[in-house]
Amino acid sequence: MKTEFTLLTMSDNFPDEESCIKYFEKMRWDGKVVSPYDPASKVYKCSNGKYKCKNTGRYFDVKTGTAFANTKIPMRAWFYTMMLFLSHKRGVSSCQLARDLGITQKTAWNMLHKIRQYMAMENEQTLSGEVEIDETFVGGKNKNRHKDKKVERCQGRSFK
Template sequence: MEADRWPDGACCPHCGSLDVHKMGGKTQAGMFLCKDCRDKFTVRTGTVFERSHIPLHKWLLATHLIAASKKGMSALQLSRILGITYKSAWFMTHRIREAMTPTKIDPIGGQNKGVETDETLIGGKAKNRAFAKKEPKKHTVLTMVDRDGDSHSFHIANVQADILRAAMNRAIDRKSHLMTDELASYSPLGEEYANHSTVNHSADEYVRLGGYIHINTAECRFSLMKRAVFGTHQSVSEATALPAEWDSNGTSGK
């Protein structure tokens, strides 16, 4: 990890100095001393692994397990696999997910690339409620998926064109070939992209042009997301941390 973080030699994360001394011995293994600011640091300093008593190899394994599990990894499962307490595992899952949160939204798609867009409803079932057996409020989630494996999903207020546009403008490159279902809101939006094709699910049409035009990737994305909610997280709350610039656009959540 030191070679990966500092390929040209260790550098002090506090002051940036290259004049550092690697300390040794059993109690100071992995510790560096900066000769300029006289502060100590390790390869963990300034990362999500900082100030933790959990061994680094368990952190790395946990990071791999969470990153490689497409339906998510629960803290309970992680605690069993790594032989650590549930409390430690819960702390790790939160820190690792925090590290995965993108700081900005890179548009997906591009010239000669297809981007599938679809929306779904997320919300509980009336029969699962202990009291007041009325249908819980459903929340709309919009997903945009390209065919290179990148995607953006957002909780949106509704499927009106202006709200879809606010989300899609940020997440999709205008040069993309947009693929959607026949929802009317997409018609005016489609003209803003290089191409727009639709599949008509109500007429049992799922794939067109020899398999090129479809929104099956977006539907798989939703399927995985729902599996993750049911299988790993059990329940999700509406409120999530979101980039501030999204507040005024009818979108709330990631």
């Protein structure tokens, strides 16, 4: 039986910020914390959800090196945004998201933009081998062209 991920199940599973961070740590590191600065380095757990890389001496948290890094938006808001974005067929508008989260439209747009960017990076594929495409014509009609660009005695499709 398929379980649906709804707003109610989300609020039950992630009642506070700490539960979101613990879930993200489990998804990212699966119990073994790895430094984003030196993957071979030993990592020390510090207070306030921070970690320290032994080799570089730099501090980091679970958000470092992800779309959530250097943002003041809570993880619950990010989770809510991703749930809406992925559950609706046509996504969610930045205006609607801004109203739902109580943030500015520009911030909502930036959140959605980051999510799209990271999804595109994850699904990046290149074509290889023999690739076949159909013919297409990109351009306008002769009558809509500027007078410098018009071609005499053509029937709309001139490659000059």
